[in-house]
Amino acid sequence: MVDLAFLLVTFFMLTTTLNKPKAMDLAMPDKNEQTHEQEPIAASRTMTLLLGDNNRLEWFIGVPGESLTPPTVSGYGKNDLRKVLIEQQQKIKGQTGKDMFVIIKPSDKSVYKNMVDALDEMHIANIQLYAIVDITPVEVDLLKRDHIY
Template sequence: MAELDTSGGGKKGGGKVRSKKASTRVDLTAMVDLAFLLITFFMLTTTLAKPQAMDLAMPDKDEKIKDQKPVPASRTMTVLLGSKDKLEYFVGEPGKVPPTATDYGKNGIRKALLDNYQRVKQQSGGKEMIVIIKPSDKSNYKNMVDILDELKIANLQIYAIGDILPNEIDLLKRDGLY
């Protein structure tokens, strides 16, 4: 609130008549209260950005796999994550089919996933393609997230994350991606 101080100051009595000087003093208590109320209101009513996460279900290590049926190698596409944001993929068994080196993105692994998906679906009589992701020691976390994003964009539902084999590491070394 604004207060107006009208006290004259000085002595009373005779002498020169001076005009009284009015001093003003603004009380900011109400404004500070309002500021804290507004801060509290906005803190309680705003929502913080929630992180977006993809659900990934991993099987238990102790669980025995009893009902597992063998899958033909012609239906599997193996993706080997290498270094320098590069990867290799092949459809079939390692050693029998030469791997193809590519990168992440629309014209790289996404195009390969979509093309191989269509080819496998035609050859297998409408059955889905299975993608096996095998990260190497030289790949980083970003590469794993990128390949999972590409699988989601390509709408491939069946994929697995596995351990890379020594002969697959040799393939990466041969092409300079390890």
């Protein structure tokens, strides 16, 4: 009986598939690589996402203080961030003929899940150009003003 039990255990261990880790590839620049001169990206095709507290974020087109759209508080998901990304990508592509560039700025109050959700939405909305950047004090004040910091 013991032999039969070990045979069954061995059989099920060898025939089951283990869960494979799910990970998203994130290309980061090499620290030793020389920086190349790049053409600056126009503020009219730059979207900034400020990740705040309580699973909320704030987004705007342009640069802080001179944004082309008013800062808007939103959530994550298909009816919030995804819808905004797709709409703004189409609008900017129609106006400029170029892709939108998204700057993701997590705050001290945002959680790791918020960052992963934002990156997932970039992938789902097919946004090819995005960067993760440190948040500035002016942007933290903007989050405080809208009570999401």
